[in-house]
Amino acid sequence: MTERETMEYDVVVVGAGPAGLSFAIRLKQLQPETTVCVIEKASTVGAQILSGAVIEPAPLDALLPGWRDNPPPICVPAGEDEFWLLSKTGGRKLPVPPGMNNHGNFIVSLGAMCAWLAPQAEALGVDVFPGFAAADNIYNEDGSVAGVRIGDMGVARDGTHKSGYTQGIDIKAKVTVLAEGARGSLTKQLIKRFGLDRDADPQGYSIGIKELWQVPAGRVTPGKIVHSFGWPADTSTYGGSFLYHLDGDRIALGYVSGLDYRDPQYKPWEAFQQWKNHPHVKPLLEGGNILSAGARAIVTGGYQSLPKVEMPGAILIGDTAGLLNVPKIKGTHQAIRSGMLAAEHLAANGLQAAGFDAALRASPAMAELKQVRNIKPGFKKGLWVGMANAAWETLTRGASPWTLKNKPDWCSLEKIGEYEAPKRDYVTRELPPRDRLAGVYFAATEHDEDQPVHLHVADTNICIERCSIEYDNPCTRFCPASVYEIVEDAMPDGSRGKRLQINAANCVHCKTCDIKDPYEIITWVTPEGGSGPNYQNL
Amino acid sequence: MKILVGYKRVVDYNVRIQVKPDGSGVVTEGVKLSANPFDDIALEEALRLREKGVAEEVVIVGIGPADLTAHLRNGLAMGANRAIHVTTAEAVQPLTAARVFLKLVEKEQPGLVILGKQAIDDDANQTGQMLAALWDRPQATFASKVEIADGKVTVTREIDAGLETIEADLPAVITTDLRLNEPRFIKLPDIMKAKSKPIDTIEFGSLGVEAGDHLKTTHYAAPPKRSRGVMVKDAAELVATLKQKGLL
Secondary structure: OOOOOEEEEEEEEEOOOHHHHHHHHHHHHHOOOOOEEEEEOOOOOOOOOOOOOEEOOHHHHHHOOOHHHOOOOOEEEOOOEEEEEEOOOOEEEEOOOHHHOOOOOEEEOHHHHHHHHHHHHHHOOOEEEEOOOEEEEEEOOOOOEEEEEEOOEEEOOOOOEEEEEEOOOEEEEEEEEEOOOOOOHHHHHHHHHHOOOOOOOOOOEEEEEEEEEEOOOOOOOOOOEEEEEEOOOOOOOOEEEEEEEOOOOEEEEEEEEEOOOOOOOOOHHHHHHHHHOOOOOHHHHOOOEEEEEEEEEEEOOOHHHOOOOEEOOEEEOHHHOOOOEOOOOEOHHHHHHHHHHHHHHHHHOOOOOOOHHHHHHOOHHHHHHHHOOOHHHHHHHOHHHHHHHHHHHHHOOOOOOOOOOOOOHHHOOOOOOOOOOOOOOOOOOOOOOOOHHHHHHHHOOEOOOOOOOOEEEOOHHHHHHHHHHHOOOOHHHHOOOOOEEEEEEEOOOOOEEEEEEEOHHHOOOOOHHHHHOOOOOEEEOOOOOOOEOOOOOO | OEEEEEOOEEEOOOOOOOEOOOOOOEOOOOOOEEEOHHHHHHHHHHHHHHHOOOOOEEEEEEEEOHHHHHHHHHHHHHOOOEEEEEEOOOOOOHHHHHHHHHHHHHHHOOOEEEEEOOOOOOOOOOHHHHHHHHHOOOEEEEEEEEEEEOOEEEEEEEEOOEEEEEEEEOOEEEEEOHHHOOOOOOOHHHHHHHOOOOEEEEEHHHHOOOOOOOOOOOOOOOOOOOOOOOOOOOHHHHHHHHHHOOOO
16 A cells, blocks of 8 residues: 655644634734645535524624625624523513623624635635545654544445545644534544543533525514523423524524433424424414525533643644533634634744643633533523523622533433423424425435445444333434434344444434433544535525 | 546535525525536546546636636646636626637647536536537537547447447547546645646637627526325225325
8 A cells, every 4th residue: 555645734723614714814814934724524614514603793803803894695783682481382582691682793604604714714825625524633653643634535335445545645733723613523532532521521512403594575684683492392401492584584593402401202303393383483484495404513511511622732622622602602702712812822832732721711711601601500400490590690690609510411311211201292393394304405415325334333232232222212313314213124034123224324414423322332433525414504 | 639628617516406586596605616527527537538648638628707716726636737717707608618619729729628518507418519510520429438549539428229339530529428437536735736737817808709698598496396295094095085186
């Protein structure tokens, strides 16, 4: 075999999201001579970005002072905020919590915003490479991170090389910047290898499922922002909706479910679809069309779950570090801030990672997380305790002398028969899509079927022998794209038996399975570069 | 021998096409654009001919607005030697494209022109044939195999009845079908090398080609939605429902 090709940069960034691109832009502003490349697994920048998204503009003002004269393609100034507690048939309008007051903010498509940021990075001399997946970390002899290995292209499902086989190259850099978003696959390996979470609580996550609708003219109030909680979630499940009125008769809407949910029968995708049929929402959408749809895990562990964000040769920024502000349900401003801070740190310290952890912890990004650290964990005791606790923490601005603990999401499920299943007061749905497969069509996800399955299940016997009994295979329900199925098949010995079928080509790269599977046996790895969803304006 | 390859940019085949609400076209804002898949096959074939030693130079041609450069760089990263960018802000119809190619053929004197059999945006399937007629040279369309020897090209064509093999004198026009080859993956170092490859920019107006639309599109519409299905309890109800609808 020929020797693997190598390219060298001063800095390699994994992920062309708001954190990675802001980092690259800021570093080039400070040190134009530094060579920087950004690796992105999506076929084009923004195609695998999914967010609400209402953003706070201050960090963007700092990064690109003139941006308001040349705004991203979808950028609607925030208007009226509404906050609702829903019942099945109605709801009560509540005062807007301070974290959800969006005056001065903007509703954007984060995907479109990243596609708008990328050329600005390129204009500064950053090499942005969409369509290439960083499949592995590579290390120096002293154990420090040396860069990333790009995944091979043209490998068949059985691992053999197809005619177009192209070996992935190694990208070596003085420092590697992980900006993969929530639950990054390389970050996960690095956290383990360097014990970065040793002094932190386990990380926590939610899953956000989103659709973009084109609705009949006259229904939309551009800039209007509506958040709700309550129905269809039961009081022990953390769940809430967002609904943002864009321009051009478009509405962005979605539903977020905490992945610390306890009922193994819970279906996050179904909860989203139920909420769409609420009498406050349905009349907005009826007769409209879905333009694009998808799902993505959100990092919600906050202050107490933040791992150490530096290791020899590499740093973590944005959501892969875990900087999202849960009560604000915003992470973009934190991503941009941490990216800029990382660039400033590296520029001032000869591209040395050491010291970045301390710099981040001393920064406003961390102060913001500290103030709200107890709000999300309070909801583990149910909706009403959570609300009371959130009110207290908000009033005191997080001055409580205690910090509530986080537990890993995979261990929160109750076993079948050992808990009282919550009663789900659901309606008959009338709006499209009819099921998850119909929904995944709008994600335009594409994987060459003849490639290795990128969802590694360590021991599929567990699925059949233990999980089916203990949890009734929750993977078949938490996956928003119907990737996991238990099917009945003829076994090698001729008898009928059950087996796990992984429809990897449906995957929308949300990472929920890697987080929520109760035995921690599912590992999400990067498929062939360019595979995956092709979101439009999510 | 020099090979000229048409390299059109279209809405990516994975994108769900959306018709603008006013029916004036399809949405291209915020939509992924990439090479017409048949043009990638054309470029791949040209590169293979170069690698076999049959050709020395592969030149890709793009007709479109200023930002087409990034698309042409992809073709250069795949391996083309250089690119020609004919700049125009207007959408180009097949006859206009064929006339542009004729001008470039006169200038470049290629031994072979390889085009995609059609572009997946307008599915016109005309440019190759029109170019052959204007140039007065042989055409071999829907190619699934191409061999060149002794100044002649032997092309296997995919036709309704099966495969047809024809021989033509060079220079000639070939249009590619899906099964001709599988385009290669672009390698990262080649993207860097492509940055220093030349792109000649020619303004459309300077070519002396008659512009203007030969076809007028009146409106675009999405296919009608399938109406909701009806669930029936059993075979008897199915039969009854079909009878009621006069289908049985």
